Amino acid sequence: MKPSFPTRVVRRAALAPSALCAIALATHADVPELALPGPHPVGWMDVSITGSAGDFVNGRVYYPALEAGNSTDPAVGAGPFPLASFIHGALVLPPDYDDLCGHIASHGWVLVSLGTSGTVQMESRHTKDLMHWLDDESQIDDSFFAGMVSAEHGWAAGGHSAGGGVLQRLVKKEPLITAAFALAPSFDPGDANGLPKYQGSLLVLVGDADTTTPPDEDAHPYFVAAQATRRRIYIEAEGMGHDGPTDTPLGIFGSDMPWSVSHRWNKRLPTALLYAEILGVEDAYTVLLGEHIDTQPFASIREADCASPALWTCSSLTAESTLAVGLAGAAGDEAFVMVSAHASTLETPFGTFGLDPVATTFLSVSDLDDRGWMELSAPLPSALSGHTFFLQGLRIGAGDAAFSATEAIALP
Numbered sequence: 001m002k003p004s005f006p007t008r009v010v011r012r013a014a015l016a017p018s019a020l021c022a023i024a025l026a027t028h029a030d031v032p033e034l035a036l037p038g039p040h041p042v043g044w045m046d047v048s049i050t051g052s053a054g055d056f057v058n059g060r061v062y063y064p065a066l067e068a069g070n071s072t073d074p075a076v077g078a079g080p081f082p083l084a085s086f087i088h089g090a091l092v093l094p095p096d097y098d099d100l101c102g103h104i105a106s107h108g109w110v111l112v113s114l115g116t117s118g119t120v121q122m123e124s125r126h127t128k129d130l131m132h133w134l135d136d137e138s139q140i141d142d143s144f145f146a147g148m149v150s151a152e153h154g155w156a157a158g159g160h161s162a163g164g165g166v167l168q169r170l171v172k173k174e175p176l177i178t179a180a181f182a183l184a185p186s187f188d189p190g191d192a193n194g195l196p197k198y199q200g201s202l203l204v205l206v207g208d209a210d211t212t213t214p215p216d217e218d219a220h221p222y223f224v225a226a227q228a229t230r231r232r233i234y235i236e237a238e239g240m241g242h243d244g245p246t247d248t249p250l251g252i253f254g255s256d257m258p259w260s261v262s263h264r265w266n267k268r269l270p271t272a273l274l275y276a277e278i279l280g281v282e283d284a285y286t287v288l289l290g291e292h293i294d295t296q297p298f299a300s301i302r303e304a305d306c307a308s309p310a311l312w313t314c315s316s317l318t319a320e321s322t323l324a325v326g327l328a329g330a331a332g333d334e335a336f337v338m339v340s341a342h343a344s345t346l347e348t349p350f351g352t353f354g355l356d357p358v359a360t361t362f363l364s365v366s367d368l369d370d371r372g373w374m375e376l377s378a379p380l381p382s383a384l385s386g387h388t389f390f391l392q393g394l395r396i397g398a399g400d401a402a403f404s405a406t407e408a409i410a411l412p
Contacts, residue, residue, distance in 0.1 A: 031275065031283045031314070035268040038107030040064035043072040044098070045144070046115070051129040058115030059130045060094035062105035063148060074148050080138065082153040082278050084111040085131050087123060087170070089161030092246060097160070099247045103267045109156070109274065110134065110148050114163075120188075124169040131155060131174065153278050154178030154200070158270055160245040161213060162186050164222070171198040179277035181270040183245045184210050187218040187225070195225040201277040202232040203288070205269055207240020207262065208300055209255050223303070230308050231277070231328070233288055236301035237265060269293075276310065282405065286314040290326045290375050304328040304372035311337070311393040311404040316377050326375035327404065329368050329395030336394040337364040337376070343390045343408060354406030355392050368395075 032038070043065030051057040064075040086101050088094060094101070094113040101113050112130045114123060138149035156179040159167035164185020171177050172194025181203040206219035213219060215236050223234040241255025244262030255262065272287035286292040289302050292314055304310075306328045316322040327335050342356035364376050393404035 031272075031281060031286070032107075034107070034271040034275070034284070034287055035264050037103060038105075040075060040078065040106050040108060041066065041068040041072075042102040042105045043067075043069060043074065044102065045071050046094075047112075047130075047133075049129065049133050051126055053125065056116075057126045057129050057133075059126075060101075060113045060115055061134065061145070062098075062101045062109075062111045062113070063145070064105060064108060064110070074145060076147045078108075079110075079148050080150040080152075081108050081110045081148060082156065082274070083131060083135060083149045084109045084156040084158070084274070085127050085170075086111060086113040087127055087157070087159035087163030087166045088114060088117075089159075089163050089245075090117075093117075096246050096248075099263070100245050100267055100270075104271055104274065107271055107274070110138075110145070120166050120169055123163075123166045124173055127157070127166070127170055128174045131157075131176075156180065156274055156278055158183065160184060161242065164213075168194050168222070168225075171195065171200065179273060181205070181273050182219070182222060183266055183270070184213045184242050185219055185222050186213050187222040189221075189225075195222070196227055198226055199228050199230060201273065202226050202229050203270060203273040204232070204234045205237070205266065206235075207237045207242070207244070207255065207257065209239050209257070210242045212242040229305070231304070231306040231310060233273070233328075234301065234303040235269065235288070235293075235299050237262075238300040240265065280405075282310050283312045283314060285310045285312040285326065285328060286324065289328055289373050290314060291317050291324050302371060302373070303331075305330045306372070306395070307400070308402055309335075309393050309395040309404040311391065311407065313391070313407070313409075319377060319379075322377050322379055324375050324377050325363065325391075326373060327364075327393040327395070328373040330397055331368055331370045331372045332398065333368045333372070334396040335364070335366050335368050335374055336362060336396075338392050338394070339363055340390045340392075341387070343406065348403075350394060350396075350401045351403040352406075353392070353403055355390050 045061050065072040114127050137143040137145040155176040157177045158181040160183045164182035178200040184206045204223045206215045239256035240262045243250040244266040249259040272284040275281040275284040310328040312326045316324045340355035340360040342359045344356045346353040388410045391407040
């Protein structure tokens with residue numbers, strides 16, 4: 001049975017819906033242009049450790065540094081930073097992903113890239129070993145990486161092609177991973193036993209011109225298998241081939257999209273996921289699902305399935321003095337976007353309602369289509385300058401419901 005909407009808690013009030021646009025304008029400034037390098041120079045270091053099975057494990061660590069280069073001093077004073085890992089595809093190694101991994105590090109992550117090759121089981125174990133080694137090193141006072149890894153954030157992991165197949169197993173073996181990105185991943189149902197139980201967030205990115213891991217055979221079944229996720233996003237980019245994540249075109253995979261464009265896409269979208277899911281900057285969803293994705297090549301398919309709804313706002317690209325506001329839930333959900341002049345804290349069966357019930361109105365009430373998300377545009381009034389407002393979303397599915405986080409926005 002579909003839960004009924006709490007009309008006793010949320011009711012219409014005098015605040016006009018158009019006021020919401022003014023509310024959200026200031027928040028998008030927190031989302032940088034994620035295709036560009038972040039604020040940190042990037043150092044890198046090749047490491048070799050003894051793994052949990054007594055074997056040698058090789059990797060390459062990318063980290064925010066005082067200056068760019070091999071083994072340059074870490075930027076300890078700017079940290080600590082969230083921890084991430086990356087798993088290479090078949091026949092390629094960390095140096096082939098220096099640009100992608102360094103890009104993520106420049107935005108404030110310590111990332112270790114797997115440098116060994118073997119079975120799915122071995123590579124997932126080695127990746128886990130490297131992450132725990134780096135986390136341990138951060139806690140040793142005289143270590144090179146002392147103080148670099150944050151204990152306040154969840155871990156992230158990503159993989160390309162066969163590395164995406166390894167990621168299926170890694171998310172089962174490492175419960176500290178709360179965000180994962182799979183780039184043109186291979187999919188093997190025999191190794192997918194980690195995906196159905198993975199409860200973090202997942203981005204699957206693929207191109208419809210990929211003949212190595214075709215979307216219908218690999219990437220989309222991969223997405224479908226991850227049924228327990230907090231949030232999962234599937235993006236199938238029109239014309240993209242298989243080699244976008246690597247530093248140079250591999251030249252053996254078909255693509256209708258220029259490699260430079262595909263490469264930019266493969267850096268920008270995983271970084272957006274990490275901002276949204278690890279740092280909590282949910283306005284980064286405008287890059288993943290909203291109209292800001294269209295500053296890149298057109299994404300032919302964008303699907304969301306979010307048990308925990310994601311709410312985002314951004315300055316519209318299509319009209320002046322207009323704001324885009326989006327909410328991601330699941331296909332078939334009822335979706336509500338609400339605004340209030342005052343905040344509150346009220347516990348409900350749907351989670352915490354963060355708006356004042358008396359001063360709340362609906363900006364939008366709609367049913368989500370097969371994409372599982374919606375975005376609307378609304379004009380930006382000038383009469384509310386200097387005020388603070390509050391914004392929240394709600395999704396109601398066939399047997400569950402949940403509020404989004406509440407945003408407090410101070411108008412300049």
